[in-house]
Amino acid sequence: MRLLSHLPAFFLLLHLPLSLAYTPLSDHSLTHLAPSLSIHTSSLVPDHDFDPVHGALLAPILRPRVPGTEGHARVQEHFAAFVRAHLHPSWRVEWHNTTATTPATGSEPVPFRNLILRRDPPWRTPAQAGGPGKGEGHVARLTLAAHYDSLYRPEGFVGAVDSAVPCALLLYVARAVDAALTRKWEGRTVEDAALEDEDEVDKGVQILLLDGEEAWVKWTDEDSLYGSRALAEAWENTAYEPGSRFSTPLEAISLFVLLDLLGAPQPTIPSYFPKTHWAYRSLGSVEARLRKLGLLETKPRTPFLADSAKESVQFQGYVLDDHIPFMKRGVDVLHVIPTPFPAVWHTMQDDGEHLDLPTIRDWARIMTGFVAEWMDLEGYLPEPETGPTSGTGEKDEL
Numbered sequence: 001m002r003l004l005s006h007l008p009a010f011f012l013l014l015h016l017p018l019s020l021a022y023t024p025l026s027d028h029s030l031t032h033l034a035p036s037l038s039i040h041t042s043s044l045v046p047d048h049d050f051d052p053v054h055g056a057l058l059a060p061i062l063r064p065r066v067p068g069t070e071g072h073a074r075v076q077e078h079f080a081a082f083v084r085a086h087l088h089p090s091w092r093v094e095w096h097n098t099t100a101t102t103p104a105t106g107s108e109p110v111p112f113r114n115l116i117l118r119r120d121p122p123w124r125t126p127a128q129a130g131g132p133g134k135g136e137g138h139v140a141r142l143t144l145a146a147h148y149d150s151l152y153r154p155e156g157f158v159g160a161v162d163s164a165v166p167c168a169l170l171l172y173v174a175r176a177v178d179a180a181l182t183r184k185w186e187g188r189t190v191e192d193a194a195l196e197d198e199d200e201v202d203k204g205v206q207i208l209l210l211d212g213e214e215a216w217v218k219w220t221d222e223d224s225l226y227g228s229r230a231l232a233e234a235w236e237n238t239a240y241e242p243g244s245r246f247s248t249p250l251e252a253i254s255l256f257v258l259l260d261l262l263g264a265p266q267p268t269i270p271s272y273f274p275k276t277h278w279a280y281r282s283l284g285s286v287e288a289r290l291r292k293l294g295l296l297e298t299k300p301r302t303p304f305l306a307d308s309a310k311e312s313v314q315f316q317g318y319v320l321d322d323h324i325p326f327m328k329r330g331v332d333v334l335h336v337i338p339t340p341f342p343a344v345w346h347t348m349q350d351d352g353e354h355l356d357l358p359t360i361r362d363w364a365r366i367m368t369g370f371v372a373e374w375m376d377l378e379g380y381l382p383e384p385e386t387g388p389t390s391g392t393g394e395k396d397e398l
């Protein structure tokens with residue numbers, strides 16, 4: 001009893017000094033969040049990013065990618081090539097490599113590789129931070145995660161909603177907010193940052209493309225979550241330099257947002273955790289505002305994030321997924337996964353043909369808006385391209 005009564009106070013002390021501003025975007029900024037609606041409603045051109053056959057972000061992931069196989073390696077190459085081609089050079093790319101045996105593969109160890117993409121404010125990156133206690137241990141990171149491995153059986157399983165689409169969405173979001181982050185952080189130093197917002201913690205963003213989420217034979221604590229279990233443990237045991245605001249990379253996670261099973265039509269995402277219902281509501285408010293502004297393509301009977309109408313939620317149970325090893329260690333989690341699961345879940349029908357592109361593009365818009373608000377990018381989002389126009393309606397249609 002005593003221990004329990006002390007717990008809330010302890011958590012309060014731990015969390016109070018973290019002043020995390022969250023700045024809603026103006027209607028103007030929301031309107032200019034890509035992907036632009038007009039492109040997709042008035043043309044027969046395949047979706048540039050998310051078309052299952054031609055889309056530059058998604059198509060390369062839509063293949064069997066069982067850890068240790070050729071398809072798995074090709075998807076890793078796709079991620080690395082995407083970062084080189086589309087993200088600012090200050091993104092740090094880190095592979096977290098482990099091996100483990102699985103019940104399906106005997107004594108031969110299987111390689112698991114988590115990919116960590118991280119962008120911190122430039123005055124907190126190791127090369128420029130200068131001096132003890134001024135480096136990366138001071139950055140609270142919004143952490144966006146999805147798993148990229150696919151099921152071992154049935155053979156040939158592609159896992160489009162599970163979780164190729166969530167991975168493609170995270171790449172999309174990184175690219176969509178990247179230029180605004182550059183503009184926001186350009187030319188600022190650690191001294192400027194300290195002067196401007198004394199109590200505010202520096203915010204970074206990281207994307208985790210996790211490996212080995214799937215069970216190889218049957219879901220157990222040992223046969224599942226190979227990548228996320230190894231990463232959470234490693235981060236718990238990595239100490240930042242003394243004097244840092246956070247003691248480990250695990251503690252530096254401000255919110256762990258896990259996307260899974262997205263891309264099927266009519267998703268219903270419950271708010272799973274009372275503790276992060278506020279963050280769920282922020283995400284739901286982005287959805288509601290985009291809908292009101294006519295900026296989403298889907299017209300569902302209920303919003304994707306229908307629980308955001310509720311002031312609070314009761315804990316009703318949760319889905320076992322990559323957040324578990326982090327949540328067990330005290331990390332705040334927002335789990336963006338539908339209940340019920342899409343009908344195609346863990347069947348051969350979970351492929352490109354069964355995806356709903358308007359739903360995927362709406363997720364891209366909603367997630368981009370949420371990340372832009374979290375990172376306080378109001379005023380830094382790109383203006384729409386204003387190239388020379390002919391003044392004729394037909395030409396604009398192209």
Ligand SMILES: [Zn+2]
Nearest residue numbers: 151162214346
């Ligand atoms: Zn799965």
